[in-house]
Structures are given as structure tokens and as C-alpha cells.
Amino acid sequence: MRTNIYSIDTENTILSYKGEFDGETIGDLVRLVERKMFLAKESVKTTKTLVNILIEGLQNVCHYFQEGVADANALKECFLIIANNNNDYQLFIGNHVTKIRAQALKKRVDNVAQMSADDLRSVYITILEMPKIYTGGGAGLGFIDMTRRANGNIKYHFEQENQDKILFILEATIQSTPKSA
Amino acid sequence: MDNIIIESTPKTPKISFHVANGTLEITGRSIPENSYQFYEPLLEWLDKYDAQPAASTVLTFKLDYFNTSSSMYILGILKKIEKIFLAGKQVSVSWFYDQDDEDMLQTGEDLKQIVKVPVNIIQLQS
Numbered sequence: 001m002r003t004n005i006y007s008i009d010t011e012n013t014i015l016s017y018k019g020e021f022d023g024e025t026i027g028d029l030v031r032l033v034e035r036k037m038f039l040a041k042e043s044v045k046t047t048k049t050l051v052n053i054l055i056e057g058l059q060n061v062c063h064y065f066q067e068g069v070a071d072a073n074a075l076k077e078c079f080l081i082i083a084n085n086n087n088d089y090q091l092f093i094g095n096h097v098t099k100i101r102a103q104a105l106k107k108r109v110d111n112v113a114q115m116s117a118d119d120l121r122s123v124y125i126t127i128l129e130m131p132k133i134y135t136g137g138g139a140g141l142g143f144i145d146m147t148r149r150a151n152g153n154i155k156y157h158f159e160q161e162n163q164d165k166i167l168f169i170l171e172a173t174i175q176s177t178p179k180s181a
Numbered sequence: 182m183d184n185i186i187i188e189s190t191p192k193t194p195k196i197s198f199h200v201a202n203g204t205l206e207i208t209g210r211s212i213p214e215n216s217y218q219f220y221e222p223l224l225e226w227l228d229k230y231d232a233q234p235a236a237s238t239v240l241t242f243k244l245d246y247f248n249t250s251s252s253m254y255i256l257g258i259l260k261k262i263e264k265i266f267l268a269g270k271q272v273s274v275s276w277f278y279d280q281d282d283e284d285m286l287q288t289g290e291d292l293k294q295i296v297k298v299p300v301n302i303i304q305l306q307s
Binding site: 023043055059121124125 | 291
């Protein structure tokens with residue numbers, strides 16, 4: 001399934017960033033998004049869901065590059081786009097990965113995608129309890145956490161760029177919920 | 182053994198661990214890139230505290246945001262407190278969540294399921 005990133009109306013884009021992600025940049029982006037959500041008078045629930053997935057998604061990418069997982073030839077340039085579409089927020093985080101890394105990543109996220117809400121909770125608790133010995137063939141805690149928070153409205157795309165390089169895109173849709181009374 | 186008082190930063194929570202009266206509070210957001218660096222000294226402190234805990238230990242979480250690497254250490258802290266509880270000491274754990282923050286409520290429920298120490302899940306009014 002093709003990502004919706006190509007159908008975003010520029011007018012609906014509330015934030016876009018292209019460049020490397022490091023701790024400082026992530027901090028700045030989180031602050032900016034929180035400020036934008038506050039100014040848009042969004043509910044606490046919508047803001048928290050969006051910001052939580054944003055933090056986890058960006059830190060996932062950051063760890064990938066920091067921990068030497070990335071191939072030396074992989075481009076470290078990543079992107080983030082947040083758009084407001086019919087009152088829902090669409091979040092896209094993209095980074096380049098090697099073909100080998102993409103294969104492993106796909107196995108993980110496909111595994112998460114077929115889990116029910118109960119399965120996600122069960123696996124989340126199992127990994128929390130036994131992070132070192134969990135070998136359930138699942139994704140890491142980050143992907144499970146994001147999928148739970150997005151209520152399942154999360155997709156992962158792998159777009160072939162060339163023979164060795166894949167563009168990995170996380171796409172999450174966060175439904176805007178009204179403020180509680 | 183000294184108290185631990187650490188002021189909050191944009192990525193790490195405020196920590197107030199008082200050895201004499203057994204009040205341990207974690208407040209704010211916990212989204213450090215390196216959770217090990219932040220939380221390991223707290224776990225070491227709790228190991229020492231476990232050897233001679235206060236008559237009553239009151240652990241309070243009032244978190245705003247946390248990342249998944251922090252969640253493992255939050256569970257680690259709860260496990261240390263659980264040990265004190267299982268040794269027969271008086272322990273109280275409170276997990277506060279914003280009334281609009283269902284995810285924080287869910288995490289409290291998840292953690293409550295894992296540990297044997299009772300966890301009071303309390304709603305904060307916005």
C-alpha cells in the first residue's frame with residue numbers, strides 16, 4: 001500500500017523538517033509541536049497521543065543511527081511531516097535504511113500489524129518484564145507502544161530507492177478528540 | 182545515605198527521594214535518549230535504601246510523558262519497591278494520570294498487573 005504522504009495538501013501541513021535527528025533536534029521539534037497543538041486549542045488527549053508517538057518515532061530513528069546499526073553508506077538525512085487532514089493529524093517520519101535492515105524491520109512491523117489490541121498489551125507486558133529474554137519474534141517495545149497509542153492507525157512503508165537503499169516511512173493517523181468538559 | 186533531589190529538565194523528571202521519611206516522588210516528563218544514565222543511579226540508591234528502609238515507603242509517580250526506554254526503568258523502580266513490600270514493610274504506591282490521558286492510565290494498569298505491590302491509580306483533574 002502506497003503511503004498517503006504524496007497526497008498531503010501543503011496548506012494542511014503544520015510542520016515539516018528535513019535533516020538529521022539528534023537529541024537536541026528532537027527536543028526542539030517536540031516543543032514546537034506542543035506549542036502548535038496548544039495554539040490550535042487541541043485536547044490534551046490528542047496532543048499527548050501525537051507527541052508520544054512523535055517522541056518514540058524520532059528516538060527510534062535516532063537510536064538506529066547512534067548505535068551504529070546504520071550502514072556507513074546510509075544517508076542520515078531524515079524527515080518529519082505533520083499535517084492536519086479533516087481534523088485528524090497525520091504524522092510521517094522517514095529515514096533511509098539498508099536493504100538488510102529493511103528486511104529485518106519489515107518482519108518486525110508486519111508482526112506487530114497483525115496483533116490485536118489484547119495481543120499488543122500482552123506482548124508489551126512480556127517485553128517490559130523480560131526485555132533481555134523475550135524472543136517472541138516480535139518488534140521492539142517502541143513499535144508496539146506506538147501502535148497501541150495510535151489505536152492501530154499506524155502503517156509502515158518501505159520504498160525502494162535503489163538496489164541497496166530503502167526509504168522507511170512511519171505513517172500514523174491520530175484522531176482529533178474534543179476537549180473534555 | 183543521602184537523599185536524592187534532581188530538578189526536572191525538558192527531558193527528565195524531578196526526583197525527590199527522601200531516605201528518612203521514605204517519600205519517593207518522580208514528577209514530570211521522562212523522555213531521555215539515554216535512560217540508563219539517568220535511572221541507573223536511582224536503582225543503585227534503591228538497593229541501598231532496601232537494606233534499611235523507612236518505617237513506611239510512599240512512592241509517587243506523576244508523569245507527563247515517558248518513552249519506552251524509561252518505562253523499563255519505571256518498572257525497575259517498582260520492582261525494588263515490591264521487594265521491600267514483600268519483606269513485610271509498609272509500602273504505598275500511587276500512579277497519577279491526567280483525566281484526559283488514557284495512555285497514562287493504561288500504563289498504570291499494565292504496571293499494576295506486573296508487580297505484586299498494590300498500585301493506587303489516581304485521576305488528576307485538568
